[in-house]
Amino acid sequence: MSVELNHTIVGARDKQVSAEFFGTIFGLEVGEPAGPFVPVATANGVTLDFANVPEGAEIAPQHYAFLVSEEEFDAIFGRVQEAGLTYWADPARRREGEINRNDGGRGVYFLDPDGHYLEIITRPYGSGDPE
Template structure:
């Protein structure tokens, strides 16, 4: 069996609102998880992001989604329609530009919770699949 990430817990000050916003942007379903104190974002058939509400300090996390060209356009349109600022570099200023340095397209955005989200069409983290 191959190794796959099944789920991850995402800390949030406003669990439901944060999860629903991400689900709307990605165009995927969300709802109360079947078990535990989570609000789930069902990213695909194998990955769930389980949002949990906390008042404690938590580290800012970075999540990157590899998407197809059509999905990139759809998600970018939702970001723009929602008025969410995005940028072309991981630590750069908000420039509302698309990074094309790695043979694909990518953008980054942050949410009020502090977490950083990224979407890209070509992974720069590993060699392409053969």
């Protein structure tokens, strides 16, 4: 059996709000709550299970990167812009309001409501010419 990522838990202040934000921006369906989680599944079957952190607890921001097609990039990036979200071309957040062209594709970073760093790319890193 090969090793595959099945799911990961995403800490949130309000799991429903965070799952709906993610589902809306990425154009994915938010699943029915399952125990303490609100799941959102990606096309390759990986589920992001949004869960509330304990009251008063800090959320440790995580980085979640998604490989998308050119068409999906256009749609997702359009929703990012429509929502008025700040976005960057780089993970250090120095190139605000730009996208990158790494490896001959396109990429952009933005934050979810809990400060998790979301990234969409159209080419895997190392697959082409760097910008």
